[in-house]
Amino acid sequence: MISELDTMSPELEEPQPTRLHTVIAAADRLAGSVFILPTVLALLLLSIFPLLASLYVSLARFKIAKGGFKLEFVGLDNYKKLFLGPERTHFLGAFAPSTPLTWFLFAVILVALAFFLAQYLLKARISLGGLIGRLLLALGLAGLAWMLVHTLWNDGRLGTVSTTLVYVFVGIFFQYILGLGLAMLTVQNLPGRRFFRVVFLLPMMITPVGVAYMFRMLTDTSKGPFTPIWQALGLVDFSWVNNAWGARTAILIADIWQWTPFMFIVLVAALESQPIEPLEAATVDGANGWQIFQHITWPAILPVSMTLILIRLIEAFKIVDLPNVMTNGGPGTATQSLTYHAFVNWRALDLGGSAAVAYMLLFLVTFFGMIFVNLIRGRVVEAL
Amino acid sequence: MKRWFQSKTYNTPSPVGKILSYLILGFWALLILFPLYWLIITSLKISSQVAEGPFYLPFVDFKPSLDAWKYILVGDLSNDTLRTFKNTLIVAPTSALLALILGSTAAYALVRFEYRPRVSAIFTFIGCLALGVAAIFLGVPWTIALAVAAAVFIILLQTIGRRFKRALGNNDIAFWMISQRMLPPIAVVIPIYILFQRLHLLDTYTALIITYVTSNLPIVIWLMRDYVSTIPIELEECAAIDGASRYRIFWSIVLPLAIPGLVATFLFVLVFTWNEYLLALFLSSANSQTLPLVIAAQNATRGPQWWNMSVLILIMIVPVIVIAIVLERYITRGLLIGAVKG
Numbered sequence: 011m012i013s014e015l016d017t018m019s020p021e022l023e024e025p026q027p028t029r030l031h032t033v034i035a036a037a038d039r040l041a042g043s044v045f046i047l048p049t050v051l052a053l054l055l056l057s058i059f060p061l062l063a064s065l066y067v068s069l070a071r072f073k074i075a076k077g078g079f080k081l082e083f084v085g086l087d088n089y090k091k092l093f094l095g096p097e098r099t100h101f102l103g104a105f106a107p108s109t110p111l112t113w114f115l116f117a118v119i120l121v122a123l124a125f126f127l128a129q130y131l132l133k134a135r136i137s138l139g140g141l142i143g144r145l146l147l148a149l150g151l152a153g154l155a156w157m158l159v160h161t162l163w164n165d166g167r168l169g170t171v172s173t174t175l176v177y178v179f180v181g182i183f184f185q186y187i188l189g190l191g192l193a194m195l196t197v198q199n200l201p202g203r204r205f206f207r208v209v210f211l212l213p214m215m216i217t218p219v220g221v222a223y224m225f226r227m228l229t230d231t232s233k234g235p236f237t238p239i240w241q242a243l244g245l246v247d248f249s250w251v252n253n254a255w256g257a258r259t260a261i262l263i264a265d266i267w268q269w270t271p272f273m274f275i276v277l278v279a280a281l282e283s284q285p286i287e288p289l290e291a292a293t294v295d296g297a298n299g300w301q302i303f304q305h306i307t308w309p310a311i312l313p314v315s316m317t318l319i320l321i322r323l324i325e326a327f328k329i330v331d332l333p334n335v336m337t338n339g340g341p342g343t344a345t346q347s348l349t350y351h352a353f354v355n356w357r358a359l360d361l362g363g364s365a366a367v368a369y370m371l372l373f374l375v376t377f378f379g380m381i382f383v384n385l386i387r388g389r390v391v392e393a394l
Numbered sequence: 395m396k397r398w399f400q401s402k403t404y405n406t407p408s409p410v411g412k413i414l415s416y417l418i419l420g421f422w423a424l425l426i427l428f429p430l431y432w433l434i435i436t437s438l439k440i441s442s443q444v445a446e447g448p449f450y451l452p453f454v455d456f457k458p459s460l461d462a463w464k465y466i467l468v469g470d471l472s473n474d475t476l477r478t479f480k481n482t483l484i485v486a487p488t489s490a491l492l493a494l495i496l497g498s499t500a501a502y503a504l505v506r507f508e509y510r511p512r513v514s515a516i517f518t519f520i521g522c523l524a525l526g527v528a529a530i531f532l533g534v535p536w537t538i539a540l541a542v543a544a545a546v547f548i549i550l551l552q553t554i555g556r557r558f559k560r561a562l563g564n565n566d567i568a569f570w571m572i573s574q575r576m577l578p579p580i581a582v583v584i585p586i587y588i589l590f591q592r593l594h595l596l597d598t599y600t601a602l603i604i605t606y607v608t609s610n611l612p613i614v615i616w617l618m619r620d621y622v623s624t625i626p627i628e629l630e631e632c633a634a635i636d637g638a639s640r641y642r643i644f645w646s647i648v649l650p651l652a653i654p655g656l657v658a659t660f661l662f663v664l665v666f667t668w669n670e671y672l673l674a675l676f677l678s679s680a681n682s683q684t685l686p687l688v689i690a691a692q693n694a695t696r697g698p699q700w701w702n703m704s705v706l707i708l709i710m711i712v713p714v715i716v717i718a719i720v721l722e723r724y725i726t727r728g729l730l731i732g733a734v735k736g
Contacts (some may be wrong), residue, residue: 034639041640045503049496049571049611050458056439056559056586058520059573062527065575142680192422195415209423211661212430217669217686220707221695224429227436227700235432237448267425272662276617279658283624289405314620320572321613328578331671335693337636346471349578356580375576383569 068365069071081362089368099344100351101367103161103169112159119155123148143384148375168254169342170351171374177347178326181265182319188266189273190315194303197281207278214271222335225264229336257337261345261393264332269325273318280314281307287363295334316387323382327375428709437462437704444700462701468710471702474688475709483713485599489606490664496607498622498656502644504568504615505695506623510561515551522547536592568619571612579609579672587676594627605677605690607669613666614659621655622648657724661717668714680699685710 017358037044068088070081092101095223106112130136130144154175161168168176192210196203213221226232231240231251251257284307292302333339340356348353348371356364407415435451436444438458449455466475504511526543530536586605587596595601625648633643649656671686678684685706692703 017427037641038639041508042503043505044641045499045644046509046567047712049500049615050567051582052496052608053571053574053611054523056589056604058523059527059589060582063579063588064581067584177593188422192419195419197405198411198415200412200415200419204722206419206423207722208715209426211718211722212426212711212715214662215665215668215711216688216707217671219671219686219690220669220703223689223698223700223703224433224707226698228429229433232395233444233447235428235450250553267429275658275661279621280652281643283621283654292474314617314625317616317620319517323617324572326573326578330580349580352578352580361584365581368578372577372581376573379573379576381571383565 019280024153064368067361068112070362070371072359072361074359084362088362089370092366092370097363099167099169100346101169101171101370102157103172104167105157105160105163105391106163106166108160114165114351115159116155119159123152143380147377147381147385167342168347171344171370173258173345174347174349174374175331177262177265177329178323180262181269181326182260182322184266185270185273185322186315186319188270190277192274193281197278207275210274211271213268214275216268218268218331219335221264221268222323222331224361225260225267225332226336228262240350251337254341255307257341257345261329261332261336264336265326265329267324272322276314276318277311280311284310293327314392316382316390320379320382320387323378326377327371327378433704433707436700437708441699441701460703466702471688475685475706478683478685479709480711481678481682485602485682485684486664487667488599489603489610489667490660492603493607493610493614493663493721494656494660497611497659498618498649498652499644500571500611501615501618501620502648504564504724505619506627507623509564511567511692512561514554516562518554519547523549554668555660569614572592572611575589575609583673583676586673590677596677597679600680601677602674602682602684605665605673606670610663610666614663617662618652618655619660621652621659625651626699643727654726657721661721664717665714668710 017182062331069083069085071084071087073080073082086187091097126159127144127148128213130140154171157169158172158175160166161172196206196210224374228254231237231250250260288306289302328349329347330353333345333347333350333354337345343351348367352364352371355361355367435449435458438452438460439456440461443449443456452458465471522543525546526539527540529539543662590596590601593601595604597695599602627657629647629651630643633647638646669686671685671690672682674687675690678687689703689710692706
């Protein structure tokens, strides 16, 4: 796109450039740098340093020493603890013994991954980087699948990694569907739609700590507003806090309640800014609602949707307030997310362990972020 | 019969569709408003009324009292509330606005310009930075360390760096930017604390604003990139032919057309900074404390003070709602229409 603008510039040159004009032309040539440099510098200054510093901390052991603290370099010990040592069940979960069902599910996933790799290998253009990336992706996904099939059922228990994945993917799925549906409804020409729009924004405006406390009030089975319902169902003594999936569901509901507005408002803005003429033309030609959505609206909002999902993906991986306030991570460690895990270590003054968990989270988010940006987003946007 | 299911124009629903839409919208509005209603009535309760079980209607179920509101607004806690409220009012909009300005220029740049940063330059930079940081840890004054690192970087770049041609593109830059948000705050908060301690900026507005701007920049850039890319390039080409500079094109064509996106993005960043908790907890104490800290502090040794908490949550939403109502009208259709034809 830029080349079109650039090729035009020679015609813009004045016949006799005065001094002022040369200055302006120079400023114009520098525009590219002027626009982006402040941001790059700000990010470099404030992001690289914490990144490197916490990497170092994750390789060290924090100790209170005379006159402050000291960091003792211990290599990969903190990571070893997570994968092989005492924190293994907390981090990865308790693995149930393999059954035919788990083998079957794992085999299905492996076949799917093999198919994905084969498809790439059969394509005409193969690059070494692309191949290595896809191999790593297949390995990572296979590892995660192995973990999930052994911890989700039977005697297995989810670790903080799988719990976070459940929060992220289930949460984002519902947030996007609900947000899109509501956005479609409120861009219609309905009286009172502005009222609905402002109301639908409300949950996002409450501070996350506040939302967490609010949901703790609401989900209380003996003092909360839904007590009569619990009584009618004979569940007063049942406490969802003591049931792993009950507690996770409560947290998911709170998360969906809070973040659907984020999807909603961006999608409203995207729907509102799409050109009107194609829609009118399609209506005149007698297209039905579904056809209009499929062929006009959906392609128009797809790029924004991809960005939204990516941003939510990154944010959702950092979920911590809700489990912290609503369940204190319990029962046991069932509702702890990765950030919560880091927080627990941090509270116990194990700063090294905390930073190691945080770095594993960074790897996980980067892994899914890369998949999303390179494979899904690229493919979807290209297909338009 | 058929007209009940037919819509006249593209965005007016059929009568049946209208009823269905209202039903769904009303149901979701109820789901959102009920928890807020519960907050409001909890703020009117005293501790025994909360403890004895659910009461739903003030005056019918229980006798409302303004004790909590008085305690927060004029009583013991009023100093804390007003001070932190003022701090939040200063910090959040300022950082949101700064992030929006910086981020939307960068987003425009990433859409319309082509950047090719060389891989060698990036690695040299990271290497020099690591050396600089290591030097600071070993006790070299940070001014000298940074100056030397910068000098080494420039020298290496001009000599060795030029030989390697491999370069990255705009998408890589964008991904690098969003990746800055991937590390959980709990991991970065201690280094940031130490950084601001060294700069003697702890407990100031500056520290909070700088942190919030940089942490929200990636979101602004990613959202604005999509909005900017929907603006027809023909408009910019016309302006370029008429002799407008790049800055002028950005200021008088791109920005006005991107207003819906700008408003939506501003709202988010405002909400994020308004509600931010963890970084504020570390970077502020007496002077620049923000409101979320006061809310969390209501979970005292006697257990959570639900009534006080409810009051605080409610007064914290009010300003954001006002801003949302004012800005909502800008997120509206029709700004792009006719621009291309004219």
